[in-house]
Amino acid sequence: MINKILQGFFNLVIYLVGIILSPLELAINALIPGTSDALAMVSNFISTISSFVTWGISYTGLTPTTMSIICSLLTASVMIPLTAHAIKLGLKWYMALKP
Amino acid sequence: MKKLLFYALFISSSIILLSPLNAFADSYPFWKVPYDSTSYNHYVEHYGHYGSYTSGLDIRTNYSSSIYFQDITFPSQTYDYVEIPILIWIDATNDILSSTFMTVPNADTLYYKFSALIISPTITYSNGAYENTGICTIENYTYNGQIMNGVLRCNVNRVSDGIKKISVKHQIDPALNVSPTASYGFYIGSTGWFNLIYGDHSTGSITNAINSQTSSITQAQQGTTNAVNNNTNAINNMNDNINNSSTSDANNSGNSFFSGFHTESFGHLTDIVTAPLTLFSAMTSTTCNPVTLNVDFSDSTNGEVGSKNVVLPCGTTLFWENSSLGSKVSNFRTFWNILLGAPLIYGCLLLLIKAIDSALDPLNDELITLQVSSFDSQVARQRKRNDVVDESHQSLKVGEEMRYR
Numbered sequence: 001m002i003n004k005i006l007q008g009f010f011n012l013v014i015y016l017v018g019i020i021l022s023p024l025e026l027a028i029n030a031l032i033p034g035t036s037d038a039l040a041m042v043s044n045f046i047s048t049i050s051s052f053v054t055w056g057i058s059y060t061g062l063t064p065t066t067m068s069i070i071c072s073l074l075t076a077s078v079m080i081p082l083t084a085h086a087i088k089l090g091l092k093w094y095m096a097l098k099p
Numbered sequence: 100m101k102k103l104l105f106y107a108l109f110i111s112s113s114i115i116l117l118s119p120l121n122a123f124a125d126s127y128p129f130w131k132v133p134y135d136s137t138s139y140n141h142y143v144e145h146y147g148h149y150g151s152y153t154s155g156l157d158i159r160t161n162y163s164s165s166i167y168f169q170d171i172t173f174p175s176q177t178y179d180y181v182e183i184p185i186l187i188w189i190d191a192t193n194d195i196l197s198s199t200f201m202t203v204p205n206a207d208t209l210y211y212k213f214s215a216l217i218i219s220p221t222i223t224y225s226n227g228a229y230e231n232t233g234i235c236t237i238e239n240y241t242y243n244g245q246i247m248n249g250v251l252r253c254n255v256n257r258v259s260d261g262i263k264k265i266s267v268k269h270q271i272d273p274a275l276n277v278s279p280t281a282s283y284g285f286y287i288g289s290t291g292w293f294n295l296i297y298g299d300h301s302t303g304s305i306t307n308a309i310n311s312q313t314s315s316i317t318q319a320q321q322g323t324t325n326a327v328n329n330n331t332n333a334i335n336n337m338n339d340n341i342n343n344s345s346t347s348d349a350n351n352s353g354n355s356f357f358s359g360f361h362t363e364s365f366g367h368l369t370d371i372v373t374a375p376l377t378l379f380s381a382m383t384s385t386t387c388n389p390v391t392l393n394v395d396f397s398d399s400t401n402g403e404v405g406s407k408n409v410v411l412p413c414g415t416t417l418f419w420e421n422s423s424l425g426s427k428v429s430n431f432r433t434f435w436n437i438l439l440g441a442p443l444i445y446g447c448l449l450l451l452i453k454a455i456d457s458a459l460d461p462l463n464d465e466l467i468t469l470q471v472s473s474f475d476s477q478v479a480r481q482r483k484r485n486d487v488v489d490e491s492h493q494s495l496k497v498g499e500e501m502r503y504r
Binding site: 005007010011014017018021022024025026028029030033036039040042043046047049050051052053055057059060061062063064066067068069070071073074075076078079080081083084085097 | 139251312323343366367368369371373374376377378379380383384385386387388389390395411412414415416418419431436439440444447448450451453454455457458459
């Protein structure tokens with residue numbers, strides 16, 4: 001269950017980022033195709049690394065449940081300060097705009 | 100800001116470093132196709148039909164398995180055929196084993212089982228065109244138990260257009276006297292790589308061609324063990340999922356809610372931006388695919404050059420889920436997870452508590468992310484506190500004024 005929520009959350013964020021960046025992606029492909037090729041190389045490099053991550057974790061012997069717990073905690077560690085910062089920023093704007 | 104700069108530097112340095120490598124790869128003669136065989140290591144999805152033991156399938160009916168190729172760009176070249184190492188796995192119940200089909204006298208019954216298979220392949224190209232007559236044969240097959248290893252060799256003449264999928268319809272010869280309700284399972288899998296063959300096979304390069312074929316067979320045999328283990332793990336995972344879904348309503352709702360979000364590929368820029376998420380996602384993945392490395396070789400004694408695929412099997416296949424090592428390994432894995440996982444989880448909990456502490460700190464107004472060096476973070480925070488103390492009189496004055504208002 002934890003794993004599915006995490007995967008769903010990651011997929012959701014990737015999907016939203018993809019929608020936001022798609023016009024920029026199209027512009028790069030059309031206007032500067034050389035850069036697009038370079039980005040493709042970096043993307044392939046990252047894809048290779050991600051395949052090695054799964055392979056490397058398989059040697060640690062950690063079960064998917066353990067990895068899900070670790071990733072959940074790491075995600076929470078990143079998301080809590082981000083959320084707090086967003087709330088503080090919102091309150092700051094509210095105080096500044098309040099008549 | 101620092102992290103953004105680091106990320107930008109990482110991307111630009113990667114581009115700068117990889118650009119000459121790409122140019123080198125294009126110009127280096129050993130890297131390019133030296134003679135008549137190219138090994139492509141691409142991700143291959145394979146979907147097979149798997150009948151359960153109790154479903155009572157008619158084994159004389161057509162069932163289809165497909166091998167899908169994703170995002171493959173082929174060099175501009177006319178190819179003769181494509182070779183895909185495959186395995187065919189038949190799982191039958193005792194009623195097949197005891198039927199007339201399996202009681203061929205004085206013969207290897209498994210051989211007859213496989214020889215009774217009828218294979219009808221179809222190649223679908225990326226542009227929608229397809230071929231389905233007399234294009235594929237199974238070469239160099241061997242069989243061991245319920246598994247047959249072989250090389251699916253298909254004639255292709257439009258491969259430069261890109262192959263979308265190769266579908267293989269399969270059935271047991273209807274002419275055989277087999278019980279029509281006999282249950283059986285059937286699966287065609289590939290080992291994740293394939294060869295594109297072209298050029299002159301009769302003169303000059305015959306030694307290389309033989310070496311290539313030998314290498315293909317060896318790799319197919321090496322990959323088969325991994326593929327079988329992966330298939331077994333996949334089936335076990337499916338069973339686990341079925342059990343979980345039938346016992347947990349929460350799991351069902353989780354599946355239905357999150358199944359709507361797909362990781363579609365929007366482009367390389369998105370892939371780069373979301374790389375950390377991809378890595379996190381890979382960390383939580385339940386399946387491990389063996390890593391295949393394409394290694395170039397050059398034999399100085401006879402001047403032969405070429406490339407080989409080296410398959411690095413997963414740790415689960417080699418050790419943690421290796422059934423031949425007995426149950427002690429699985430018992431030890433539980434203990435090992437506590438031994439290794441507990442400190443990691445403890446460290447993550449400390450990070451989480453630190454993050455919560457930072458978020459609740461009213462003096463902290465900066466975006467705190469995971470710090471590689473905690474020392475830098477502590478120094479920065481101490482400086483900030485000192486600045487606050489220095490400005491405390493002014494802040495108090497402003498605060499009192501606001502309070503009076």
